[in-house]
Amino acid sequence: MSDLDIELDGGRTAYFPGDTVSGTVRWVLPKEPSRIELVLFWGTAGKGTRDTGIVARECWEKPGAYGTQTFSFDLPTAPHSFAGRLVSLHWGIEAIAGKTRFVAPLTLSPDGREIQLPEEPEMEEIGRGAGVTAWLKSFRSRG
Template sequence: MNTFDIVIEEDRRAFVPGEILRGRAIWMLEKPAEYLELSLFWQTSGYGTQDMAVVENMRFERPELEEEREFSLTLPEGPYSFRGKLITIGWYLELTDTEGNDAVQKEIILSPTRQEIVHPA
């Protein structure tokens, strides 16, 4: 089984729109892979149809079996991280292997206040 980790600079979890998110993708692979992929995306959950949009993909070509590589992504203007009674919008970083069999996700908050926007029940 492959092992993946995403380490965000200064262990931060909350960001403002337009900010640069920096970190390291770390992996230990059982067998060689053509590439690994880091994705930044948001998705909804809760009542109704789930929606999702990938904002950016970054490929790590010809990865060594055990390695770490730095990354930096400019965060978009929105949508903001939101939690309401019927719907939630969450932001995630995900590192996956070529086949999509193994992955790790790290949730982040994107908001002008660096706090999830909460709609009272």
């Protein structure tokens, strides 16, 4: 049996820019891994290319087959968590011990809630591309 878990202090999952996220990593593994790594990251999902960013990491060498370790990461001011029809951005802390992984999801935003992007506007609402056309004309005239 393999078990790897992240418990965030106070069971909190919503954070504000610049907050500190802290908690405990617990593991019970069949054999001692060479190391346990903890990664604070963000990632996009949806249509198109997926992007990820690693913001911080901690690593414990030769941690034993079972144990606990506390951690603390200072969160950046951005990017904020958001969800849209075409793309979303999520935050998480991932614990990695060999092939065993566990992710604790987080939300990072000014009000502590995932930002919901509006649906795409109808063409009539944006003047059938008039804004883009005007921008292109102004860009070409600078040339």
